Amino acid sequence: MLHDYFETYVRNYRYYKGGAWCYEDGCLYRGLIALYEATGDTSWIDHLVRLVSGQIDAEGRLIGYEMEEFNIDNILPGRALVFLHGLTGKTAWLDAAAALARQLETHPRTGSDVYWHKLRYPHQIWLDGLYMALPFRMEYARAISSPDMVDEVLRQFSAALDLTYDRDADLYRHGYDEARQQPWADASSGLSRAHWGRSIGWLAMAFVDIIENLPHGPARLDLAGRSSALASRLLDLRTADHRWLQVIDRPDESRNYPESSATAMFSYFLQKLGRLGGPNSYAQAGRAALRSLVSEELRPAADGTLKLHNICCVAGLGGFNGRYRDGTVEYYLSEEIRPDDIKGVGPLMMAYAETLLDRRSSAPQSTHPHDEIRLAAAKR
Template identity: 65%
Template sequence: MLTTYFDEYARDYEYYKGGAWCYEDGCLYRGLISLHQSSGDDRWFDHLQRLVDGQIRPDGRLVGYQIEEFNIDNILPGRALLYLHEQTGEQSYLDAAMPLARQLRHHPLTKSQVYWHKLRYPHQIWLDGLYMALPFKVELSKSLNDKAMEEEAINQFKTALELTCDTQSGLYRHGYDESRIQLWADPDTGKSSAHWGRAIGWLSMAFVDIIENLDEGEHKDELLSRFEELASRLTELHTKDDRWLQVLDKPDLPGNYPESSATAMFSYALQKGARLGLSASFARAGRDALVSLISKELHRDESGRLKLHHICCVAGLGPFKGLYRDGSDEYYLTEAINPDDIKGVGPLMMAHAERQRAEKDQQASQPASEIVASASSI
């Protein structure tokens, strides 16, 4: 069922912003990469290459990309360029990623040396942006054999963790404003007030994707330890049916609901965290979440097409389209909910891919005698 759903989704996918380079398309690309890595099925690679090639102009420039916007979101789909370069050996993909590398060299920084979320959101760090930029930076450092770049990315990530951590809850706040100007920012700490599920989902995925690319040593050990703390807290906060809420730690908040993109992100991150060295209990929690998400939210519409439901379309902080997003618990419940939004479907692909990898690993480690016995009993 899932293979058909993902295949049809990718086959019929329309670029999120009409073809302009954007993070939403990057969410699909991450899902397709994960499926290709876990299954070896070239259909996922073919979808990826077709879609990415459609966003590279004949002169090698990325469609709609403008470096002067200094939008950290635009970095995420660059990871697909690095993967295509790795898989094909074609220099054109690495060349296409270089404007993104230049953006990061010149992107505005907070005084603590972490990227601003965007030029139009000055002095602010959002959890979303950590996922958008830093795994790409670590992967690019490997492509270019640039250890200094990797070290810089790790230090930025660690600093951002300190600035957004809420020690009382064991969670992380969506945003931090070093200027303390924004109305959503606490005047003493600079942090926003709520724990939005998907923001912490972005962070969780950043954790595991960065950790995966690090050599054994102090940095990897420290980040694994910090993610283990977050993962433990997440397993305490899931709903009775193994999902997570839009406002993560407020089950009694009127109107709060199990949100599908956050659930998929946590499912992916918990399973991958276990693969990278954490307790197998986290993998079980991640798989349980995946099973629940599929059974509760993947339904056929009137045409018979499967769709994933209860995906928050977008949420943020500060001014946007004439409104001011104040970062309160209640604010996050006002945002639109859309079926089949790629910010839910992409992470669902990734969570499913992790389950596939685990099943393959289990089969590979199963003694031959057990395989024979199992086959003979069918």
């Protein structure tokens, strides 16, 4: 069922913003790459090349992309360019990605040396942005053999984790305002007010995608410990049917609901963490979440077509389209829910691909007794 659903979805997909380079399309590209890597089915690559090529003009420029906007979201689809360069050896793909790398060279940063989320969100770090920019920078650094760039990614990621961590809740907050200027930011900590599930989902995916690109050593050990701690906390926050809520730690809120994009992201995170050597309980929890998500939310819409339901369309902080998003529980529960939004379908592809990889794996976990993730989990 899932294969047919994904094939129909991507065949009928229309660019999220009319063809302009954007992170939403990048979510689909990550899903297509994951499905190809799990299956070897080149039809997924055919779709990827078709769609990415449609966003590059005859001069090799990214359509609709303006570096001067310093929008961190625009970096995410660049991972498809780096991947296609590695797959095909064609330099044109990496040349197109170079524009995004140049943005990150001059992108504004906080005093702690972490990228601002966007030029129009000054002095702010959002969890979303960690996923949008840092795995790309890591993969681009490997493509051009730049160890200094890898080190910078790790410094930024570690600093951002420290700044967004809410010790009392043992979770990460959606946003941090270094300047303490935003009404959504706590005057003391600079943190936003609530724990939005998908923002933590973006962070969780950044964890495993960065860890995957690291050799064994102190840096990987540090991130393994932090990711294992997050995984353990997520297991505590599951609903009775193995999903996660829109406001992840507020089951007491009557309007709260199991949100599909966060659930798909956590399924991917937990399964991949297990595949990278973490406890099998992580992977089992991720697979259980995927089964529940498909059973509960992949169902016909009013027009009879199969759709993934209960996806939060968008959420953010600060002013947007004439509205101030204050980061409260009530705000997150007020945002539009849209079936089949790519921010849910892309992670669903990725979570399903992890399940396929698990089925293909023939190596028992006992063959990895020294893996940092397992050691980190065992210490908890």
